[in-house]
Amino acid sequence: MYINLSDLREIGLKKSVSKEVEIHDLEFVGREIEINDVIRLDLEIYNTQDSFLLEGSIEAVLVLTCSRCLEKYKDPVKIDISEEVLKSDLEDQDELFIDEIIVDNIILSLPIKTLCSETCKGLCPICGQNLNKGDCDCEIDNIDPRLQKLKDFYEK
Ligand SMILES: [Zn+2]
Ligand SMILES: [Zn+2]
Incomplete structure (x- = not known):
């Protein structure tokens, strides 16, 4: 999904973005990560001199596979996001493709060992x-x- 930045051309401006984003299921080093429902995205975007700063959070319900019993379980997560996107990395400074940032943050938040419960x-x-x-x-x-x-x- 693209976030429109055309109203953020002036340095120093900021805007709030609240959206529901649909992200397909992920696969990461052989682990399947299903995403249940839409992801809730709440961001503040600031235009700085050389970059756009993104601060906020995403809320998602992941469906993970327990490494002990191999059953799937739901894991509701809220992940803080703090990213800086350099303007020089953007093809078009009027829009920002957000999916990669969301996916990266979800993957980084994954537990090393997935457990449906501590007492599984x-x-x-x-x-x-x-x-x-x-x-x-x-x-x-x-x-x-x-x-x-x-x-x-x-x-x-
Ligand atoms: Zn289990
Ligand atoms: Zn047995």
Whole structure:
């Protein structure tokens, strides 16, 4: 989406932009990031000598995949934006293509490890059951190694 800057030609002027922006789902280093609904964009744009300064925020609902249980979950985010776009980088100083700035800021805000919840139990390593939805019948051997020694001792 382009933001019209033709009313911002004079240095020192600023304007507020509040818009809903539609951004397609993203893929970033093999991770799929769905964007649920539109993104809410609130920006102040200042015309400085050599650049346009963008200050504000975006609000979006991302749909991420949990790295433990592999289920998708919604992650509502509010991301602060602070960018400087050099006029020399703009082909046309009367309009600003905002999509790249939004996408970059979303990607930068992503957690390194996506978790549907801090307490996500993940998948059973044996049968693959999602343990958040209920226990499976697999016996997972997670005896403390020190207790295991004791157990061995009594079994002799
Ligand atoms: Zn999970
Ligand atoms: Zn299992």
